[in-house]
Amino acid sequence: MPLDMLTSPSDGTAFPTVHRTAVLRLEQGRAEACDDHVIEEVPVALVYNRISHAVMLASPENLEDLGLGFSLSEGILAGPGELFDIAVREGCDGLEVHMDIPLERFMALKDRRRSMTARTGCGMCGVEKLEAVARVKGTVTRGAPVPAAAVSRALADFAEHQRLHQLTGAVHGVAWVDRMGTIQAIREDVGRHNALDKLVGWLARTGTDATNGFVLTSSRASFEMVQKAAAVGIGCLVAISAPTALAVRLAEGCGLTLAGFARGQRLVVYSHPGHLVA
Numbered sequence: 001m002p003l004d005m006l007t008s009p010s011d012g013t014a015f016p017t018v019h020r021t022a023v024l025r026l027e028q029g030r031a032e033a034c035d036d037h038v039i040e041e042v043p044v045a046l047v048y049n050r051i052s053h054a055v056m057l058a059s060p061e062n063l064e065d066l067g068l069g070f071s072l073s074e075g076i077l078a079g080p081g082e083l084f085d086i087a088v089r090e091g092c093d094g095l096e097v098h099m100d101i102p103l104e105r106f107m108a109l110k111d112r113r114r115s116m117t118a119r120t121g122c123g124m125c126g127v128e129k130l131e132a133v134a135r136v137k138g139t140v141t142r143g144a145p146v147p148a149a150a151v152s153r154a155l156a157d158f159a160e161h162q163r164l165h166q167l168t169g170a171v172h173g174v175a176w177v178d179r180m181g182t183i184q185a186i187r188e189d190v191g192r193h194n195a196l197d198k199l200v201g202w203l204a205r206t207g208t209d210a211t212n213g214f215v216l217t218s219s220r221a222s223f224e225m226v227q228k229a230a231a232v233g234i235g236c237l238v239a240i241s242a243p244t245a246l247a248v249r250l251a252e253g254c255g256l257t258l259a260g261f262a263r264g265q266r267l268v269v270y271s272h273p274g275h276l277v278a
Contacts, residue, residue, distance in 0.1 A: 015060040039168040043094030059189045065201030067097040073228035080204040139255035142235035143211035153181030164188040173218045192219035
């Protein structure tokens with residue numbers, strides 16, 4: 001995407017994705033005044049049937065994907081067909097993603113409504129009951145095994161797909177990769193959970209088979225990353241950094257193949273290793 005599109009308003013709003021700012025670079029005893037780019041971080045409210053449910057800090061692009069993906073990964077909707085309408089609008093101090101959903105889904109949401117005015121990428125803030133954390137039921141259906149070489153191929157191309165990270169160095173990238181190692185789509189955000197939700201929204205919107213490939217993320221594999229992936233039927237999650245112990249236990253229990261430390265030819269598989277083959 002051209003730079004002028006990133007520094008111009010996104011989604012028809014007054015919020016660009018990237019901000020140009022004056023900086024002073026200090027290097028090897030020299031000082032240079034120049035311009036640099038920083039990622040925007042905007043309060044985004046997810047509004048269901050005119051009632052705000054969650055507020056998060058996010059990068060202001062692909063917000064319709066964020067709204068749909070969040071709705072699916074959080075179990076608010078059972079499928080993309082239950083999202084009747086979606087629109088991004090400007091609010092008082094940020095952006096609002098307005099979604100129309102079936103009355104029964106909205107009533108169920110009200111029953112377990114939680115306030116999630118959170119810090120960047122924090123999707124667990126405001127959960128009222130501990131049992132709500134472990135909401136993944138059943139097991140994930142995995143497709144055909146993924147060659148380990150496909151992970152290496154995706155890693156080799158990963159950086160060039162992360163245009164916002166190249167420009168600002170301050171965002172996470174989450175990609176959908178097919179079994180041949182080709183990156184089909186990538187979403188970026190200041191919050192890793194937001195980036196994953198955006199990718200989930202893309203998967204649902206395009207009808208992509210979540211069992212026929214894997215997710216590659218630039219972040220660590222937290223419990224919630226595994227939870228969100230499993231909730232929408234993603235069978236394999238590969239992280240550049242490490243997983244947490246809780247994430248490994250959840251992945252093992254729900255049938256998801258979880259790998260970490262994916263760098264070059266290196267890969268550490270923590271659960272269901274038979275899905276990644278040499």
